[in-house]
Amino acid sequence: MTSKHLIFIPLLFISNLFSSQTTAPKMAEIKQVDLKNNLYELAGDAFRGRRAGEIDEMRAAVWVAQKAREAGLKPAGEDGTFFQFFNMKRSRIADASSIMLNGKKLDLWKDVWATNVVEADLSGNVVWLDKMPDSSMDLKGKIVAMKIVSPTPAIPTWVSLWQYRYTASAMSQQSKELIKNGVAAVIFVADDTVESLISFTGFHFEEGNYNIEGQKLADKNALPLLLVSKKLENIFRNEKPEVKLDLKTDDFDYPSVNVVAKVEGTDVNLKKDYVLFSGHIDHDGVGPEVNGDPIWNGADDNGSVTVAMLAIGRAWSKAPAKRSALFVWHGSEERGLLGSRYFVNHPTVPLTSIAAVLNGDMIGRNAPDSAALLGITDHRNSDELVAVTLEANKTTGNFKIDTSWDAASHPENWYYRSDHLPYAQAKIPAIFFTTLLHPDYHTPFDSPDKIDYVKLTKMTKWMYETGWIVAQAPKRPALIEIKK
Numbered sequence: 001m002t003s004k005h006l007i008f009i010p011l012l013f014i015s016n017l018f019s020s021q022t023t024a025p026k027m028a029e030i031k032q033v034d035l036k037n038n039l040y041e042l043a044g045d046a047f048r049g050r051r052a053g054e055i056d057e058m059r060a061a062v063w064v065a066q067k068a069r070e071a072g073l074k075p076a077g078e079d080g081t082f083f084q085f086f087n088m089k090r091s092r093i094a095d096a097s098s099i100m101l102n103g104k105k106l107d108l109w110k111d112v113w114a115t116n117v118v119e120a121d122l123s124g125n126v127v128w129l130d131k132m133p134d135s136s137m138d139l140k141g142k143i144v145a146m147k148i149v150s151p152t153p154a155i156p157t158w159v160s161l162w163q164y165r166y167t168a169s170a171m172s173q174q175s176k177e178l179i180k181n182g183v184a185a186v187i188f189v190a191d192d193t194v195e196s197l198i199s200f201t202g203f204h205f206e207e208g209n210y211n212i213e214g215q216k217l218a219d220k221n222a223l224p225l226l227l228v229s230k231k232l233e234n235i236f237r238n239e240k241p242e243v244k245l246d247l248k249t250d251d252f253d254y255p256s257v258n259v260v261a262k263v264e265g266t267d268v269n270l271k272k273d274y275v276l277f278s279g280h281i282d283h284d285g286v287g288p289e290v291n292g293d294p295i296w297n298g299a300d301d302n303g304s305v306t307v308a309m310l311a312i313g314r315a316w317s318k319a320p321a322k323r324s325a326l327f328v329w330h331g332s333e334e335r336g337l338l339g340s341r342y343f344v345n346h347p348t349v350p351l352t353s354i355a356a357v358l359n360g361d362m363i364g365r366n367a368p369d370s371a372a373l374l375g376i377t378d379h380r381n382s383d384e385l386v387a388v389t390l391e392a393n394k395t396t397g398n399f400k401i402d403t404s405w406d407a408a409s410h411p412e413n414w415y416y417r418s419d420h421l422p423y424a425q426a427k428i429p430a431i432f433f434t435t436l437l438h439p440d441y442h443t444p445f446d447s448p449d450k451i452d453y454v455k456l457t458k459m460t461k462w463m464y465e466t467g468w469i470v471a472q473a474p475k476r477p478a479l480i481e482i483k484k
Contacts, residue, residue, distance in 0.1 A: 023395075023465065023468055023469060023472065024315070024461075024464050024465045024468035025319040025468075026315035026316070026318050026319045027315070027396075027461055027464065027465070029311070029314055029315035029318060030311045030312070030314075030315055030457060030460050030461050030464060031311070031457070032453050032454065032456075032457045034307075034310075034311055034314075035307050035308065035311055035453060035456055035457060035460065036448075036451075036453045038067065038307040038310060038311075039299060039303050039304065039307045039364075039448050039451060039456075040448045041063075042060065042063065042064075042303050042306060042307060043297045043298060043299035043303040043446075043447065043448045044297070044448065045295050045297070047059060047060050047063075048285060048286055048295055049283050049284055049285035049286055049287075049295050049296045049297055049298060050281060050282050050283045050285065050298060051282065051283065051284060051285020051286065052088065052210075052254075052256055052282040052285075052331060052332035052333075052334055052335045052338070053088050053090070053210075053254030053255065053256055053332065053335070054254075054285060056285060057256065057257070057281060057282050057331060057332075058255070058257060060281050060282075061083065061257045061259050061281055061329070061331065064259045064281060064306060064310070064329050065081075065082035065083065065259050065261075067310050068082060068259065068261040068310065068313060068327065069082070071310055071313045071314035071317055072263070072313070072314065072317030072318065073261035073262065073263060073313045073317055073327060074261060074262050074263065074264070075260070075261060075262075076260040076261050076262035076326060076327075076348055076349065077258070077259065077260040077261075077348055078348060082259050082260060082261055083257050083258070083259060083260070084257065084258040084259075084260055084342075084343065084346070084348060085255060085256070085257050086212060086213075086255075086256055086257070086258070086331075086338075086339070086342045086346070087212070087213060087253040087254065087255060087256070088210055088211075088212060088253070088254045088255070088256045088332050088335060088338055089210065089211045089212060089213065089215075089217060089251070089252075089253060090208055090209065090210050090251070090252045090253075090254055091117045091208050091209045091217050091218050091220075091249055091250070091251050091252075092117060092206070092207065092208025092209070092249065092250055092252075093108070093114045093117060093206075093208065093247060093248070093249060093250075094248040094249055094250040095108075095250075096248050097114070097246060097247045097248050098244075098246045099112050099114075099226070099243070099244070099245055099246075099247075100123075100242075100243065100244040100245075100246075101232070101235065101241055101242075101243055102235070102239070102241045102242055103242070106228075109202060109206050110199075111228065111229055111231075111232065112226055112227070112228045112229070113198075113201075113202040113205045113206070113226065113227040113228075114205065114224065114225075114226055114247060115168075115171060115188075115205045115225045115226065115227050116218065116222055116223075116224070116225050117208050117209050117218040117220060117249055118218070118219075118220050118221065118222050118223070118224050118247055118249070119220045119221070119247055119248060119249050120185065120224045120245050120246075120247040121245065121246055121247075122143070122184055122185065122224075122244075122245050123242065123243065123244035123245065124141075124142065124143045124184070124242070124243065125143075125240050125241065125242050125243075126143050126144065126145045126187065126236055126240060126241050126242075126243050127139065127142045127143070127144045127145070127240075128144075128145050128146065128236055128237050128238075128240070129144055129145070129146040130146070131146075132146075132149075132174065132177055132178075133178075133181055135180070135181070137181060139178070139181040139182060139183050140181070140182035140183070141182065141183075141184050142183055142184060143183070143184055143185045143186075143187065143243055143245075144178060144183050144185075144186055144187070145186070145187040145188075145189060145228075145236040145237075146174070146186075146187075146188065146189065147188070147189045147190075147191055147233065148167070148170045148171065148174070148188050148189065148190060148191045148193075148194055149170060149173075149174060149191075150166070150170060150191075150193075151166065151169035151170040151172075151173050152173065155169055155411070156411055159411050159412055160412060160437050160441050160442070161441075161442065163193065163194065163196065163197040163200065163201050164200070164201045164204055166193055166194070167194050167201050167227070170188075170194075171186075171188055171225055171227070174186070174188070175223065175225055179223055183223070184223075184224075185223060185224040185225075185226065185243075185245060186223065186224070186225050186226070187226045187227075187228055187236065187243070188225070188226065188227050188228070189228055189230060189232065189233045189236055189237075190227060190228065190229055190230045191230070192230070194227070194230075195229065195230040198227075198229060199288055200288060202227070203287060203288055205227070210332070210335040210336055210338060211336065211338070212338050212341060212342050212345075214345070215341070217251075220249055224245060224247060226245075256282075256331040256332040256335075256338065256339060257331045257339075258328055258329065258330050258331050258339045258342065258343055259281065259327075259328070259329040259331075260326070260327070260328050260329075260343075260348050261313060261326075261327045262274070262324055262325060262326050262327065262349075263313065263316045263317050263320050263324060263325045264320065264324050265320060265321060265322050265323045265324040265325075265471065266320050266321065266322055267322035267323070270322040270323045270471075271322065271323060271324050272324075272353055273323045273324065273353055273354075273355045273476060274323065274324045274325065274326040274349055274353055274354050274355060275321075275323055275324070275325050275326070275355055275356055275358065275467045275470050275471045276325075276326045276327075276328060276354050276356070276357045276358070276423070277309050277312060277313075277325065277326070277327045277328070277358050277360075277463065277467060278328055278330065278340070278357055278358065278359035278360070278419050278420060278423070279302055279305035279306050279308070279309050279328075279329055279330070279359065279360050279361065279419070280302045280305070280306075280329065280330040280331070280332075280333030280334070280339065280340075280361070280418075280419055281302075281306055281329045281330065281331055281333075282298075282331055282332055282333055282334050282335075282339075283296055283297065283298025283301060283302070283303075283334060283446075284296035284298060284334060284442060287444075289444075290443055290444050290445070291444075293444035293445075294444065295444055296442065296443065296444050296446070297444065297446055297447045297448070298446055299364070299446050299447050299448045299450065299451055300362045300363075300364045300365050300435075300438070300440070300441075300446050300450070300451060301361065301362045301441065301442070301446055302333070302360075302361050302362060303448070304360075304362060304363045304364035304451065304456055304459075305360035305361060305362070305363055306329060308360060308363060308456065308459065308460040308463060309327050309329065309360075311460050311464075312325075312327075312460060312463060312464045312467070313325070313327050315464060316464075316467075321467075321468055321471030321472050322471060322472050323355060323470070323471035323472070324471075325467065325471065326349060326354070328340075328343060330343065330419045333418070333419055337417075337418070337419055337421060337422060339419070340419035340420075340421070340422045340423070341422045343422075344422040344423060344425075344426050351426055351428065354423070354428050355429070355470060355471075355476040355477065356382070356385050356428070356429045356430070356431075356467075356470050356476070356477050357420050357423040357424070357428055357429070357430040357431070358430075358431060358433065358463055358466055358467050358470075359418055359419050359420035359423075359430060359431070359432045359433065360432075360433040360434065360459070360463060361417075361418040361419070361432065361433075361434050362434050362435060362436065362437070362441075363433055363434060363435050363455075363456060363459040363460075363463075364435060364451040364452055364453070364455060364456040364459070365435050365436075365438045365440075365450065365451065365452060365455075366435045366436055366438055366452075368452055368454065368455050369399060369400055370399055370400045370401075370402060370435070371393075371397065371399040371400075371401060371402070371433070371434070371435050371459060371462075372401065372402040372403070372404075372405050372406075372433075372434050372435065372436050373386075373389060373390075373401055373402075373403060373406070373431060373432065373433065373434075374405055374406040374414060374415045374420075374431070374432035374434065375406065375415065375420065375424065375430055375431040375432050376389075376401075376403050376406050376431065377403050377406045377407065378406055378407055378408040378415075379406055379408070379415045379424070380406075380480070381424055381427075381429055381430060381479060381480055381481070382429035382430075382431075382477045382478060382479055382480060383478070383480060384429075384477040384478050385429045385430075385431055385470070385477040386431065388466055388469045388470055388473075388477065389431050389466045391469070392462055392465035392466040392469055393462055395465060396458060396461040396462040396464075396465050397455075397458035397459060397461065397462045399458070399462070402436070405434075405436065412437070414434075414436075415432065418432055418434075420432045427479055428479070429476075429477045429478075429479050431466075433459065433462065433463055435455065435459065
């Protein structure tokens with residue numbers, strides 16, 4: 001479908017209902033100073049990066065709930081509160097695990113990384129492979145080692161978390177082939193690319209796996225896949241060393257929480273419907289130090305949307321729309337969209353009552369005149385919601401809109417990495433507002449002083465205006481099937 005077709009027909013839906021002027025009545029309530037003050041507080045060091053499953057996420061959730069109450073929002077969580085608590089399931093390699101090389105214990109998470117959560121008790125002399133073996137080579141039951149080979153196709157160097165993706169993709173490709181030869185375990189030796197940020201990449205492996213109740217966790221009987229530092233290459237390549245693996249796993253339940261608030265609508269019939277504003281509270285917490293800074297503040301990701309939703313709620317509560325507004329600050333997004341998945345499985349309002357989901361993630365950086373929308377081309381599930389959103393942009397931010405990140409072929413797969421996704425999969429019209437990635441993404445340098453507060457204010461007004469149009473319309477945005 002061409003862009004002309006994409007936009008023209010839905011505009012017929014709104015052209016008879018709305019003027020070209022901003023329709024949201026309390027736009028002046030969205031103030032740059034409020035956004036800035038709130039973000040400096042939430043994304044300051046005192047909240048220690050709001051890591052999911054830790055006390056800092058809980059403290060941040062209480063802060064959000066208190067601010068929501070002060071903004072005039074009503075609780076819409078469980079048991080008459082602002083909160084919806086859930087357990088996050090974690091599996092990881094246990095500290096009691098050991099990996100021996102020629103009788104010497106390697107330092108787990110410094111010399112060697114277990115890259116998948118498995119249980120194993122095996123030993124043997126390592127077979128070094130200079131290249132991928134063919135089917136005639138007898139490797140059944142062997143522990144093999146080889147150097148990481150650059151993945152095919154190559155991972156573009158500009159994508160986020162490039163070294164981690166390079167490492168994970170290379171190991172995945174090589175291990176799939178080695179499994180066909182019946183190997184017992186694979187040890188990958190870092191190349192220069194992997195070695196350059198091996199502690200950062202290894203931190204992801206150390207974390208293990210997360211999920212929620214009812215979702216599949218790791219297969220603990222899978223093939224052990226280890227990553228070792230390049231400094232050990234000579235031993236594995238030339239000495240046929242003896243390796244003994246004793247890998248154990250731990251399973252934990254961690255508490256996490258969604259904060260849920262609402263403003264009831266004014267129309268006796270339409271107030272049964274909700275326009276849902278979506279964002280996430282959590283970030284990466286305290287992690288590996290970078291230039292002496294261990295706190296990964298997450299100002300843009302996703303403090304920017306957290307405070308934007310508070311500002312929208314403040315405006316909405318002073319002049320409610322015909323439909324109700326629901327605000328869901330999700331927990332544990334960084335662990336795999338766990339809060340939004342939980343909410344969709346355990347909604348505090350009927351899922352069928354949600355007219356549209358307006359999700360934001362990272363809305364305060366990059367060029368002042370540009371923004372991006374996802375759910376607008378290849379992942380579009382509502383022509384009418386797309387049209388409303390584009391129309392609202394004209395009277396608020398007037399941004400140049402980048403739609404390229406919504407392409408199914410985009411290497412970031414950005415559409416699948418934020419909290420609108422579970423709602424869209426549940427067949428609810430959804431759209432995703434963002435100003436895209438930047439070099440400080442998932443580093444300690446995503447701090448409040450880096451935010452463009454003029455732009456953040458415009459993005460907040462754009463989300464507010466979009467939600468207001470949907471909330472006032474006689475009909476809900478129609479759903480279409482996602483193309484890809």
